[in-house]
Structure formats: structure tokens, C-alpha cells
Amino acid sequence: MDKKSIADPKGRSRPRVKIEDVAREANVSPATVSRVLNHPGIVRPELRDKVMRFITDLSYTPDSAARALKSGRMRTIGAIVPTLGLGIFAESVEALQNRLSESGYTLFIANSQYDQRRELQEMQSLIERGIDGIVLVGGSHGRELRTLVEQTGVPVITTYVSKAGGGIPAIGIDNERATREMTEFLLGLGHVRFGAIANILPSNDRSRARLDGIQRALSEAGIRLQPTQVIRADHSLAQGRKALRQLLTDHPATTAVICTTDTLAIGAMTEARKMGLSVPRAVSITGFDDVELAAQVDPPLTTISIPAAEIGRGAADYLISAIAGRPVPKSVLLPYRLVVRSSTTSPPKADRLPKRPR
Structure with missing residues (x-):
């Protein structure tokens, strides 16, 4: 089976469904279908549900590879956390993933085990994969990692602190x-x-x-x-x-x-x-x-x-804005509660x- 066709239930091949086909059946523009797929949070729920029904009925699958080549972006974000064993990080990562998903981004998670050398290795691996942005934890990062951030220009934000060294933006508490x-x-x-x-x-x-x-x-x-x-x-x-x-x-x-x-x-x-x-x-x-x-x-x-979920959502919002070239703050101080x-x-x-x- 070639990439341009799919088989129907009777074994005959038929043209692959395109975004224009979904738009025509749903009586909307292709741009609206694209927004539903990439930015569902900004589409009215009724319209979003309607378009999603036609996407499902027509078995439409977006060609993410083609989209990535056209835009020059993979629509992927990486998060490097010290450990996967703490609930406080799990809550933040879940909120991060949910917010990124609303904007059509996929999240990859790596574990540094509180080791700066391993953090650097994970960072290099993510950048080699063409990652669009990276979330770190804490403000203490090795000089090599900070140099890598400067050289590659990949948007990076660190979390759970209100300030970070090396010019890396931060979101968290004091x-x-x-x-x-x-x-x-x-x-x-x-x-x-x-x-x-x-x-x-x-x-x-x-x-x-x-x-x-x-x-x-x-x-x-x-x-x-x-x-x-x-x-x-x-x-x-x-x-x-x-x-x-x-x-x-x-x-x-x-x-x-x-x-x-x-x-x-x-x-x-x-x-x-x-x-x-x-x-x-x-x-x-x-x-x-x-x-x-x-x-x-x-x-x-x-x-x-600690407002863990708010930290995750804020990190996602920062990266989405930075990737799009919109103005972003250098740091965000969030409130804690005794x-x-x-x-x-x-x-x-x-x-x-x-x-x-x-």
C-alpha cells in the first residue's frame, strides 16, 4: 500500500483523505480544521465537536511529518525532571502536557536523577531530535548546559524557582x-x-x-x-x-x-x-x-x-509564546501558601x- 492511498473495506484503494475533504464535509474552511487540530482551546466547543466528528467519520489522519517539514518545527517539547518518583513533579508535568496538547504539541519526558552530567546528555539528545522547546527544573545548571542553550537558541524555561542563572527564564516560587x-x-x-x-x-x-x-x-x-x-x-x-x-x-x-x-x-x-x-x-x-x-x-x-499545576501550565504558555516569537517575561514569581x-x-x-x- 503506497502512502497516497488507503484500502476501503472491500480491498479497493481510495485516495487519502485530505484536510480539504474534512472542511468540505463539515462546511468550514481548511483553516478552521487546522485550528481544531492544532489549537483546539481557541475554537468554540460546538464547532470543535462538529469538526472532530467529521475527522473521525472520514478517518482523517494529519500528516505531521509534512507539517513539520513545511513549518520547520516538530511541534515537540522536552521536559527534563530530576526524578519521576515525586508526586509534586507528576502534577506539574501533567498540567504541562495538557496545556501543550491543547496547542498541538507533544511532550517528551527525560529523567536526570539529580545529575547535571545526565541532564546535559538528555538536553543534547532532545536538541538533536529537533525539539522546539525545553522545560528544566531548578536554577542550578552546569556551564556546558547554559552554553548549549545560548548556542542553539532553543527556547528554554526552568521551573520551581523564581530566578535562574545564565539568563535562563524561570517560573516558580521564592x-x-x-x-x-x-x-x-x-x-x-x-x-x-x-x-x-x-x-x-x-x-x-x-x-x-x-x-x-x-x-x-x-x-x-x-x-x-x-x-x-x-x-x-x-x-x-x-x-x-x-x-x-x-x-x-x-x-x-x-x-x-x-x-x-x-x-x-x-x-x-x-x-x-x-x-x-x-x-x-x-x-x-x-x-x-x-x-x-x-x-x-x-x-x-x-x-x-506549591502551585505545581500552575507552574506546568505557565511553562507551557511561555514556550508556546517564545516559539511563536511573541514577547515573554524573563521570570514569573508565583505565590505559595503556608x-x-x-x-x-x-x-x-x-x-x-x-x-x-x-
């Missing part, structure tokens, strides 16, 4: 400011004996910024965390449990533990319970991300809520910070 607010909330409850559990990796600038926010807020309150009060842990429930036990073994008087992710915090709460400690009466524990499980654990977790639940309360009276005079 991670440092968020943990400062969380720390100030705990100080307001009267806590004075703190510990932190942080997922610190060379490529994870989000956790580094979150730890900076904790330490700066405490410093302003006259409290300095000792090195043994900051436990560095890989991102897992088991590591959260291990870190909490280590922290409380070295500093048993600790009344507030701030974690840089919900996963670490939930692991810490699990270990506290195993150690016979009440959360929050004996120790308050907080997280960061507001994953779905955060509201379901016992007690529900006080955390920072979500107070039942894993935090005031410490016992003997351990409270005296109220500061107004």
Missing part, C-alpha cells in the same frame, strides 16, 4: 522566603529548640534555598543551628525516619523540626511515633510541597503548598521562647 515564613510561624508559637532535615544535593538548589530561609529566620531571632542540628538526607521516607532519630538522639530537647520536603517530614513523623513521641505535643514537624498525602497522614502535616494543620503547636511552657516586646 523557596527561601517560604521557609522563612514557616520558621517565623514556629517562632511565633514559642519554639526555641529547632532542627532541620534537608535534601541537599549539588543540583538541588531548591532545598539549599529552603535551608537558607530556615537559618536566616532563626539567626534574626538570635538562634543559630549547630551542624549536628541540620541533618542532610536523601529524598525518601526511610531517610526521613533515620534523620529524625539521629537529630533527636543528638538533641533530645528539640521541639520543632523543619523538613525541606513532605516526604522527609512524613518519614520523620513516622519515626517520632515509633520513638513514643507525640506529634505535635512533644515535637512539631513541618514539610514543604503539600503533596496529596500531607493532608491524609495522622496528624495532618503543616506545610508549604498551610497550617495539626502537626504543629506550641512547645511545653518550659521550652517556649519568651514573647518579644512590641
